[in-house]
Amino acid sequence: MENKKYKNYILRNYSDLPQLSALSDQEREAIGVVGRVLPFKTNNYVIEELIDWNNVPDDPIFTLTFPRGEMLSKLHYRQVKKLIDRNDEAGLKQKVYEIRMKLNPNPAGQQYNMPTVEGIKLHGMQHKYRETVLFFPSQGQTCHAYCTFCFRWPQFSGMNELKFAMKEADLLHKYLLKHPKVSDVLFTGGDPLTANASIISTYIEPLLTKEFSHIRNIRIGSK
Template sequence: MTKSNNQLKTYTLHNYRSIPQMANIPQEFIKDIEVVGRVLPFKTNNYVIDELIDWDNIETDPIFTLNFPRKGMLDKKHYMAVETLLDNNADKSVLDSKILDIRLSLNPNPAGQEHNVPYLGEIKLKGIQHKYPETVLFFPSQGQTCHAYCTFCFRWPQFSGMSGLKFAMKEADLLIKYLRVHKEVTDVLFTGGDPMVMSAAILRSYIAPLLSPEFDHIRSIRIGTKSLAYWPYRYLTDNDSDDIIHLFEEINNSGKNLSVQAHFNHPKELSTKAVKQAIARIRSTGTQIRTQSPLLKHINDKPEIWAEMWRKQVDLGCIPYYMFIARDTGSKHYFEIPLEKCWNIFRKAYRQVSGLCRTVRGPSMSDHAGKIQVLGVQEVKGEKIFVLRFIQGRNPRWVDIPFFAKYNPKATWFNQLEPAFGEEKFFFEEDRYKITTKPFLFE
């Protein structure tokens, strides 16, 4: 394995052929990258290439699949349409129009994210989502990219030039004004994209105001990031790595909790010297690292993989937090797994690990109504059912109430389920009209 240079070099559709390892891969892989990479965003970097991918086994290598477009990630008819236009050297306008049509058919706004965007007076805050009363998500405009793009990403429109579906905001002042009048908010989650692509100075400009006594109601600051998996040198040798570490220390010293919500999809991402050093350096500031990942076919769809990943995370001082179900957007059909299988993978992994790993929750769907956990499959009075509950609900009153859906062996998402026991609707559906007309049921 080649040791990566710790100066970041990114590769996209424009320059990926210059990756040295590309010279030895079959031509059909190149074709798939060219076709699928026109529709779904594609970006990787030298660390992923040199330290994570097994180039001798790319047909099945999970990290290659996480970073490089594969043919199956597009529906056959969509693949053929783009392939034909490329083969015929179609005009750019024709190709762009077809690509846009395909993207719009891939559910680019899953779980009703647009309904989570609040107002401040008459101003629509396009860089904020406020779905649950205690937590605000903030999308700083300078953080709307990543060190590398995951092929399963549910926020892929952020990187695809679909500006009408992009959540981003430059104005820190609007975030501050919003939080002043929403004292119910205890947690602010900086997300993207990836906030850790921003410079330390810009990240500080957003966070520092929240450390003042005026915002005592903000108890936790969270940073959602894939950087530990895809560019751990962010915390080690980047020009402002020390400034990042000092900022983390300052946040913790202010009395607030800082939690890095780290995305790790496979144990391989936890195996390098760089990631272990980066985790240790972050933790030395008093920061918590909580880990999460969707459950993905071709990547981590075996209980042994999850058990190994959770154990490694705990060994490194991280807290296993969530197993998600792949969202119904983008290339979901390539990665999706039936709900019953998701539950079986979760419980078989869960029973292999100690209590320190069992902080993890899942498998969970981030649905329009909230985070819905699949608790299991049971038979009650001769009817086979799914047992479900809300871990989080758009209406807090829904949280932790068990409810039931008819068993459907093919279901991969909540919208494919129906109420059990002859009920016409799920218990929370009385509020569905309110959800579509008033985003915040807690107001």
């Protein structure tokens, strides 16, 4: 079996895919329009091995990966397309931001679940439920392919003011030591397993010591 190197496809190069000839002009256009508002990325494994191109656009993996026009309101779609056609990058950037802010980028008030330790706000953590802490390692805030249903799309959209991420392992550990009722830690993203194993180990290995005996479950949200 041939070992193929990973290659991603994003807005910049997705039109190079010969498989897209199976789509209508409108369906191809929608990828470029919606992909300006919501993050789009896939890869050669998804394209070559998982999608049944004889069944697009109804193939479920295609639907999971490629943006569709109905993901935006008709008004927002027209507004974005008009600015793309005008090549108005400044206007497009502003309009995309306005649309994103109307799409509930932080559902369920996620920003209110951000804890603090010793007066430091932990921008890469959420602690909503007593027993569970979510941690967003900075190095794992991407995926090899983005899902069209993902409610964490602000993580990948360059909206740093809405992004949850941090790389300070010591602050995670300090917070957990101060909260012995926490039994579960979920490393999430993005996909933390896109990061180097040595980086992930700096977060996880200390949790395996007796000092953190109250931590019973360590989970990693990954494809």
